[in-house]
Amino acid sequence: MKEESIAIRQIANPDNPNVGAKYVNTKEYLTPRVGRDGKVITGVDENSLDIINLPADEMKEKQKEMKKKRESLEKLLGKDLSPSSSFWYDFYVVLEDEMTLDPTNPMDQLIEMFLVANGYVAPSEDDITNDDRYHGAVFYVYREQQVVAKKAKNNQEIDAATAKLFSMYEQNPQKLKMVVSYIFGLDADIELSVESAYEKLRDFISHEEDQKKNIQTFLSVSKKSPEEIMIKITLDKAIKKKLVKAVGGKIKRGEEIYGSSREEALMFLSLAENSGELAHLRKELED
Numbered sequence: 001m002k003e004e005s006i007a008i009r010q011i012a013n014p015d016n017p018n019v020g021a022k023y024v025n026t027k028e029y030l031t032p033r034v035g036r037d038g039k040v041i042t043g044v045d046e047n048s049l050d051i052i053n054l055p056a057d058e059m060k061e062k063q064k065e066m067k068k069k070r071e072s073l074e075k076l077l078g079k080d081l082s083p084s085s086s087f088w089y090d091f092y093v094v095l096e097d098e099m100t101l102d103p104t105n106p107m108d109q110l111i112e113m114f115l116v117a118n119g120y121v122a123p124s125e126d127d128i129t130n131d132d133r134y135h136g137a138v139f140y141v142y143r144e145q146q147v148v149a150k151k152a153k154n155n156q157e158i159d160a161a162t163a164k165l166f167s168m169y170e171q172n173p174q175k176l177k178m179v180v181s182y183i184f185g186l187d188a189d190i191e192l193s194v195e196s197a198y199e200k201l202r203d204f205i206s207h208e209e210d211q212k213k214n215i216q217t218f219l220s221v222s223k224k225s226p227e228e229i230m231i232k233i234t235l236d237k238a239i240k241k242k243l244v245k246a247v248g249g250k251i252k253r254g255e256e257i258y259g260s261s262r263e264e265a266l267m268f269l270s271l272a273e274n275s276g277e278l279a280h281l282r283k284e285l286e287d
Helices: 017-022 056-077 106-117 125-130 144-171 173-184 194-206 208-222 226-240 262-270 272-286
Strands: 006-010 028-030 093-095 099-101 139-142 245-247 250-253 256-259
Touching: 006 106, 056 106, 093 106, 099 106, 106 139, 125 139, 144 173, 144 194, 144 208, 173 194, 173 208, 173 226, 194 208, 226 262, 226 272, 250 262, 256 262, 262 272
Parallel strands: none
Antiparallel strands: 006 099, 006 139, 028 093, 245 250, 250 256
16 A cells, blocks of 8 residues: 655644744755764764663664664665765755655655754654654644544544443443542532533543543543442542541551552552551541
């Protein structure tokens, strides 16, 4: 199957409007930058700073992969692509919005790697936000197949969470309330009807800004056993009623230390050998 072309796109809404205006209907003539090690940044250097600063095992694997790529391109292009090569003296790329690259063309392959390595172009639109190395980039690599696949995966996660929520509402409303209590730290049995609990969770997994994280949280909690959920609910209630307190960097009930954080306290109460302490805590909450 023929590989689709790659597009270099400009971000739709630059944070700095002046930066965005600079690139409207204009072209940038980009030459190699020089790294902190004094070498030209080529994008195909197996001894670049980005690679040699990786953990040892990862570095060796990446060096092997990059060397193979460089040697392959050198053979196909008939050029020396090492950082000290005179090839880079006159090398430049004319960059503009919707520039296309052919992934089967050796020079286009080199151009993409060069642009990304020099920070002129981010590997994807998400990397402009998520990777410090590309925060200043105005362009990103667009691969339609990857974008469609990512969108499909996100939609599948949303569909799975929505189906799980509806199934729980119909078949196990008590578990639904327990999940709400676990996530939000409230007593759903007292504070919410089943319908209100459903709506609260539906809003939670539909919240666009944190949707991916919220869906993962919901699905993870939904897989927990009722006992696991009840332990956290018990701990949350005990903290709320000040039966369990944070003192001197420790979570404790009286002289009994549960740990240095809520997570450690939860793990402490989950251990079989501490079932007596959990039972004692539950009894105190009932009194």
